[in-house]
Amino acid sequence: MQRLDPVDKVSKVLSFDFDGTLHDPAADPSVPVEFFGLIRLLRERHGVAWGINTGRSMPHVVEGLVESKAPFLPDWVVAREREIYFPNRFGRWVPDETWNQRCEKDIHRLFKKHRKLLKKIRDEVLAHTGAEWIEMEGEPAGLVARRVEDMEWIEPRVIALAAEAPDLGWQRNSIWLRFGHRNYQKGSSLAEVARRYGAKAENCFATGDGHNDLAMLTPEVAGLLACPANAVEEVREQVARHGGHVCLLGHGDGAVEALRRFFPV
Numbered sequence: 001m002q003r004l005d006p007v008d009k010v011s012k013v014l015s016f017d018f019d020g021t022l023h024d025p026a027a028d029p030s031v032p033v034e035f036f037g038l039i040r041l042l043r044e045r046h047g048v049a050w051g052i053n054t055g056r057s058m059p060h061v062v063e064g065l066v067e068s069k070a071p072f073l074p075d076w077v078v079a080r081e082r083e084i085y086f087p088n089r090f091g092r093w094v095p096d097e098t099w100n101q102r103c104e105k106d107i108h109r110l111f112k113k114h115r116k117l118l119k120k121i122r123d124e125v126l127a128h129t130g131a132e133w134i135e136m137e138g139e140p141a142g143l144v145a146r147r148v149e150d151m152e153w154i155e156p157r158v159i160a161l162a163a164e165a166p167d168l169g170w171q172r173n174s175i176w177l178r179f180g181h182r183n184y185q186k187g188s189s190l191a192e193v194a195r196r197y198g199a200k201a202e203n204c205f206a207t208g209d210g211h212n213d214l215a216m217l218t219p220e221v222a223g224l225l226a227c228p229a230n231a232v233e234e235v236r237e238q239v240a241r242h243g244g245h246v247c248l249l250g251h252g253d254g255a256v257e258a259l260r261r262f263f264p265v
């Protein structure tokens, strides 16, 4: 997959969640062709740098781009809600070492500090809901609920148990909950990407459909906000509250709708 020539002077940074926001597994193609055409045009006319800001790991992002037949690469990617990558001129993904390493170090230190608390959360949630605990390389702590509805019990319980650990954060998305550092989520990651481009929050656009998108769907991070029609209620409410655009269309068609609304071509 090719990388387009970098935009000379970036004036806007566009942040898209992937699953449920651009990508619809039930659609063919899974991301509308029109989306990529519009992005190409906006890069030329508005100097936008567009990126995918997702809970997926980087290999899983690449898989998604291939599967959705993306004709060119994003200008940047935030994977696992916190790792920043830029493509080199050969189309290979290069991690932003400074940010990514600092982030991993902080999370590692945090998990060590809260080992007992995480175990307490794990034991209680597993016993009560039968959820599954995940612990592996690059994914030091997380859980998968048996049903989305279980999250309605799990998250408030996590909030209560984690009250003593204000630096502990988590990202909720459908049946998944990923523990991490409060300072590293889609919002702070987008702010860092924007800082790299020299773009202010008012010149950032963000759209997403799930709970893990709430951190970037705020005016402190992005002045232009949207969500697809299929977004969860909390996201729809937050986007509306901040004067953003709640799309009539879902998934990738919603992304096209939002871009047309904010960036007339």
Ligand SMILES: [Mg+2]
Binding pocket: 017, 018, 019, 020, 021, 208, 209, 210
């Ligand atoms: Mg999503």
